[in-house]
Amino acid sequence: MNRVVVLTELFYPERTSTAYFLTAIAQGLVTDYPVIVFTDASLYESQASSLASYVVVKGVEIHRCSGTAFDKNWLPGRLVNGCTRAIAIFLQALWQCHASDVVLVVTNPPLLPFMAWLLKTLKGCEFVLLVHDVYPEVLSATGLVHNHSLVYRLVQRGNRLVYAQASRIITLGRDMQKLVGQKFTQPVEGKLVCIPNWAETEMIYPVDKQDSTLLQRLKLVDKFVVLYAGNMGRTHDLNILLDAANILTKTHPQIHFLLIGAGARKPEVEARVQEQKLQNVTVLPYLPHEEKNVALNSCDVGVISFVPGMAGVSVPSRMYNQMAAGKPLIAIADHESELAKVIQEEGIGWLVSPHDGDQLVKLLTQIVNDSELCNDMGHKAAQAVLCKYQLKHAVSKYQSLFRELIPKTTSLAQETLKK
Template sequence: MKRIIVLTELYYPETTSTAYFLTEIAQGLAAEHEVTVLTGASMYESRSASLPQYEVVKGVEVQRCRGTAFDKNWLPGRVLNGCTRAISIFFKTLWQCHSTDIILVVTNPPLLPLMAWLLKGLKRCDYVLLVHDVYPEVLSASGLARPTSGVYRIVQAINTRVYQQACRIITLGRDMKQLVKNKLPQSTAEKVVCIPNWAEPDIIYAIQKSDSPLLKHLMWVDNFVVLYAGNMGRTHDLEILLAAAEVLAIKQPQIRFLLIGAGARQLEVETTVQQKHLDNVTVMSYLPNDQKNVVLNSCDVGIISFLPGMTGVSVPSRMYNQMAAGKPLIAIADNESELAQVIQEEGIGWLVSPQDDDQLVKLLTQIMNDSELCNDMGHKAAQAVLCKYQLKHAVSKYQSLFRELIPHNNISSPVDTKQLN
């Protein structure tokens, strides 16, 4: 009988988006199949020692492997983390898996799919590839490797083999689906499916801006607030926000920018704000997870920004929760991106070309006094989440996919020994 083995660097109780999504997917699949997760230890040393190497959580068998836990914002440390954890997960999987098992592997870190490919060759087991970021294209978009470089070409060659050998490939958006299909022979392109991520409408929902404790603390309740909440990484166009803020500090000082998150460029952003004395910009690190609804409601409009060339490379999961909060969205992204497509289809916001701060300034100046339009778009966004982007919608699609791969499965899931908080 077949078992699903999930390979992921991060899993519960980690609070990153990758850990959250893989946890919910594994638990959804455990309702119909035997599921084992092989994952890394906690990224936090203080927590890592207290986590058991083996436990069963909501029907999912979880096994934690060793690995380094350097600061992920330090690039060499992030590479070492990915390498040590992927290798540790590989050897444990090699010891345990059988030809009848099916591996579900996520592309973060990028070494894990390579391990799944090797396991297929060594153990004759199939694998399903869940694409969160497309390599090597993300390296080029983030400025880490040129398309003409040797590193880029090597990663391209390896990943082409990985994609071709997968029995199914799951993408998070239609733009990503097309990019992945371009890597495959036309005869195998049908194995690529799109299953979007989802929002958490049970904990993320619209509240009145005037009730936001965060905006009351900042004394911004009466201002027009633009919120950027999420990763401040190498692929995000953060310069456009600061350039627009610099202009609007003089032209429209009632427009304020609230930037909440962390990442490789957080210090750069904070330094720019200080050096240019941008009093209309506040930069904050992530607030506790139980404050997520407060954060996403502390604005008039949410903003998600990418550098040019990110179409299909990555789909921002944060957009679904921002929608659930009943706020319109400004997408700084290519027109063909999944983010842009959702905004256009649902009529829930506006598009701005990457690096075009003049366009962003004009847009914010136009909408700052149109609360009726913003409220209408925000309502549509929340309704779209309820209709299309909930956990139950995604789990149903994952279950359908694995029913095709495992048509006859009568194995009962392990008994729970622990409940999630």
């Protein structure tokens, strides 16, 4: 019988966004096909390897492969981790894959899609590429690699070869689909498929800000709270928030910035807050997973901030959860990005150009006393999620895609009925 083979560095029980989405996709596909997952054995937030090498969860077989476990916030260590884990996953998959399997591989770590291509070459199995970040553009946007450098050109060429070998390429947004499409010299109709991520509606829903236990504990219930919740990595512009806070601390002390998360840029943020004595900024680590709804409802408006040049390179999954919490959004992002498009199409927030601190300050001073507008946009955001961005919407599209690639396979559900 045909199987779906998933190659991913992160999977259940990890609680990163990548692990959550890949786990949900695998569990959605297991109703049609046997699903086998090859993933890393280390916990993302820990250097310890503490997970069983083999386990079955909700019908999905999970095989764990051991790579290195250096600190993910140390760039050289993260690169080594990505390479060793991709190779370990490949070696396990090589031993167990069949020509009749269809591989689903995600773009992080960036070496992993090359392992899927190698599996296709050696074992004859097709692969579907799920693009979370577009390389090498993401390296250029973060300043790690210059877009005229030899490294950039080599990575670009390599990824074009991988894209050409994929049976289908799944992108998370229309901007990403456009960017990926530009890497082909020939028409690729039918090969590119846009399947947005979704909100965790099983645990994220609107709660009145006044009832936030977090804001009550921080004594911020009466403030106009601007929330940044998520990764504080190299692709995110956090300085624009601190610049705005520095200006508004004197002119509009009722506006308070709440930053929750972790990442490479967090130490810089904490140092600047302390150095400039920004009393209107609170920086917190991630709350426990079960308190995610508390965190996302602890604001008047949510903000997602990117450095310039990220349109098409990455689509923030946190957008959908913030929408599900019924809060309006400020997107500090390229105006052609999927994030900007969703906000404009649904009428659920505002756009600010990257690095334009004056525009952000002006916007916040305009909306700080307009609770009716914020509430209206927040309601629209929650409704948009229920209509378009739930797990069932995405799983249905993944099921349809794999049925196109494996049209003659009888589903597990159908076999069970026959028995």
